[in-house]
Amino acid sequence: MSAETHGLSGFDYWRFRFRVWRGQRPFWAGLLTVLAGLPIAYFPYANITLGSLSLTMATTAGSGSLIIGVLLVVLGLTMWFQSEVRVFAGIASILLALVSLVVSNFGGFFMGFVLGLVGGALSVAWAPGVAPAEGGPQAAELPGGGEGDGDTGYVPPPDSPYAKAYGGHPAEAPAGSAAQEPEDGTERTADANGRHSAG
Helix, strand or coil: CCHHHHCCCHHHHHHHHHHHHHHCCCHHHHHHHHHHHHHHHHHHHCEEEECCEEEECCCCCHHHHHHHHHHHHHHHHHHHHCHHHHHHHHHHHHHHHHHHHHHCHHHHHCHHHHHHHHHHHHHHHCCCCCCCCCCCCCHHHCCCCCCCCCCCCCCCCCCCHHHHHHCCCHHHCCCCCCCCCCCCCCCEEECCCCCEEEC
16 A cells, blocks of 8 residues: 555554554553563663762672573563463563562562563553444433433334334334334334334
């Protein structure tokens, strides 16, 4: 597809594509989890120089910090590109963030710890969107909630169980039985909206 197909300029087209891609996966959960791994893996190997004073924060568990940081980055990327395992990735991120408290300088001075917890929780809580059901909204979802005179404007789809059983508008179906002809002998006719009414 090209930008001309959608009538968008180059930047707007790619921004639209990115928004669509972002909406199909736990994007923010993956981003926070990737960011959580960076301070956890960085600080044990960092050398900070303050004037003539050199500060080294390396610990005996430096390799453990590196492994935890790399795993968090991998789990964040997994949330983006394999969203089917988002629950596993989220739980693993939370557990690794908790382990980093004792292994990696208090979880990267609490920065990686907090980001890992929030990212993992967002990943577990995220769920893909559900496409709207075909056939329109249900009567209870329309204004009035299906109460009153029963004329909500809702017409069941032709293949729904209700349409097969009653063959008409929900408000006009006789209680406890299939649709019948009116007692005065007039026939039900379909109007322009496809609903049936008594003559």
